[in-house]
Amino acid sequence: MNDSIKVFAPATVANVVCGYDVLGFAVNQPGDEVIMRLTGGKGISISKITGDDGKLPLDPDKNTVSASVQHYLNHIGKPDTGIDIELHKKMPIGSGLGSSSASTVAGLFAVNTLFDNLLTNRELVPFAMKGEELACGYGHADNVAPALMGGFVLIRSYEPLDIISLPFPEDMxxxxxxxxxxxxxxxxxxxxxxxxxxxxxxxxxxxxxxxxxxxxxxxxxxxxxxxxxxxxxxxxxxxxxxxxxxxxxxxxxxxxxxxxxxxxxxxxxxxxxxxxxxxxxxxxxxxxxxxxxxxxxxxxxxxxxxxxxxx
CATH class of the missing domain: 3.30.70.890 (GHMP kinase, C-terminal domain)
Incomplete structure (x- = not known):
């Protein structure tokens, strides 16, 4: 198992006009980057955030990336794992392009990869939704699902969560x-x-x-x-x-x-x-x-x- 990784996760366009909270798609640019390291100690720390103009919290309990990663660690039975996170914002905050989603998804993909992909990207969606809940008060999936899975995504149902990947014209x-x-x-x-x-x-x-x-x-x-x-x-x-x-x-x-x-x-x-x-x-x-x-x-x-x- 590697002890460090660098991940990019893409921005997303949610709603796609008529599909409020149920449709979204991912784009190649912009996006966010996360560098994650296993420290050998206990608990999650955020050592650096760049590109946010000081807006985002370094407190791991209040940051969407670390909070989602903690949910993942709890789920796999390793809640005290020592992890350090660097978050590099490559996209504007509050842009409507899934800024919090891209950060959260990068963090979850990174930790899941460090633990040998115990879950599929689709299975990571509920953990990413926890980050969205922290960011805007509601755990919607129309940003995080396409950011994790790529392409166009339909959230047919939230309870139970039912996510469908949609085809689309190749040249679009x-x-x-x-x-x-x-x-x-x-x-x-x-x-x-x-x-x-x-x-x-x-x-x-x-x-x-x-x-x-x-x-x-x-x-x-x-x-x-x-x-x-x-x-x-x-x-x-x-x-x-x-x-x-x-x-x-x-x-x-x-x-x-x-x-x-x-x-x-x-x-x-x-x-x-x-x-x-x-x-x-x-x-x-x-x-x-x-x-x-x-x-x-x-x-x-x-x-x-x-x-x-x-x-």
């Missing part, structure tokens, strides 16, 4: 733009209505089913017309500068569909190829620059691997 790309404005996940979740009209729910069910069907059929037109959300996007989009204008820009530039990534403020478009994705990110960034808003952009195919070991 994501154009992701992160406007540097603050939209805390907890606040964004609290804005969502707790009750919806039955006719709205029926519309939403049809769109989720249409999106899943479109992915299976590799039918870009069906995917695009299913990427409509009448329950969450109308409220959350208020927090994102010029959301409607950006959506129009993306769709007019060839996007299949456009929406909010997770709780925002990041937005994303699905496209047929990388060139269209690059065109869209350039136009969206220019529009935000005209509003005096800084932004970051990422163009990626759908990540098929999930976390990987780095040399």
């Amino acid at each position: 790309h994501a154009a992701v733009v992160y406007p540097e404005v603050d939209v805390p996940t907890k606040d964004a979740r609290q804005m969502i209505r707790s009750k919806v009209l039955l006719k709205d729910a029926v519309t939403q069910w049809g769109n989720v089913a249409g999106l899943v069907s479109g992915l299976f059929l590799k039918d870009y037109d069906l995917i695009g017309r299913s990427m409509t959300d009448i329950l969450v996007e109308p409220t959350r989009s208020i927090l994102i500068p010029d959301f409607a204008v950006m959506k129009s820009i993306a769709l007019e530039s060839g996007a299949i569909g456009f929406g909010i990534s997770g709780s925002g403020p990041s937005v994303f478009a699905l496209t047929r190829d990388a060139d269209i994705a690059r065109t869209i990110t350039a136009k969206l960034q220019q529009h935000l620059k005209n509003l005096n808003i800084n932004s970051l952009s990422f163009v990626s195919e759908v990540n098929k691997k999930g976390p990987i070991i780095l040399d």
Whole structure:
């Protein structure tokens, strides 16, 4: 058994417009890195965090990575194992791209690898959900499941947990733009209505089913017309500068569909190829620059691997 490892875990786009808390997919960039070492002592320590501007706790009881790793160690009957963690944030916190998820997944994949892969990546999902619960008060899986398993993922049920990997068109790309404005996940979740009209729910069910069907059929037109959300996007989009204008820009530039990534403020478009994705990110960034808003952009195919070991 090795005593140290370095792992990268990818960012994710949760909800995919109409699938609130039940759909998500992984992208190749950005992501987070964890270096983990077995110390021979007792208990978990976090010796270093970079890239977080001092926002994340070094206290192992309060950090999503260490908390999830502790749950894993308890499960395998080695609760007092000595582990040191370095967390290197390579993506913005509070971006809507699964920042806490990427860190947590990297940590869990690292510890599971150090213990000779006692669990599959799918079996690690409940432990990662514990990290999400610590980060935003609710243990959802639409970030952690695709980050662990790669690809597009459907969470059919939470109790019991039932996760399905979905096929998707091989050439599909994501154009992701992160406007540097603050939209805390907890606040964004609290804005969502707790009750919806039955006719709205029926519309939403049809769109989720249409999106899943479109992915299976590799039918870009069906995917695009299913990427409509009448329950969450109308409220959350208020927090994102010029959301409607950006959506129009993306769709007019060839996007299949456009929406909010997770709780925002990041937005994303699905496209047929990388060139269209690059065109869209350039136009969206220019529009935000005209509003005096800084932004970051990422163009990626759908990540098929999930976390990987780095040399």
